[in-house]
Amino acid sequence: MTMAKVSTELLAILRCPYCVSGPTRQPGDDPGRLVLHKDCWLICQTCPRKYPIKEGIPIMLIDEGDKWTTTAVESMPVPPPSN
Numbered sequence: 001m002t003m004a005k006v007s008t009e010l011l012a013i014l015r016c017p018y019c020v021s022g023p024t025r026q027p028g029d030d031p032g033r034l035v036l037h038k039d040c041w042l043i044c045q046t047c048p049r050k051y052p053i054k055e056g057i058p059i060m061l062i063d064e065g066d067k068w069t070t071t072a073v074e075s076m077p078v079p080p081p082s083n
Helices: 008-013 062-066
Strands: 034-037 041-044 050-054
Touching: 050 062
Parallel strands: none
Antiparallel strands: 034 041, 041 050
């Protein structure tokens, strides 16, 4: 199975939903910036959340990002687990 890449245009506008929403909004001009890791993870630069990319689709659910807060970046599974 090959991993479809997320476009650079999409990466430029995506932000961590936890860091940009309502009561959990983080301070600063541009909180929640995401960095692509191994073409299959989006790693928040503001908080410890990490969001998987499955079949080219970023799974930007806070609950999904919460699952990976204690996993070190270098230990993230490639590709992300399907469940």
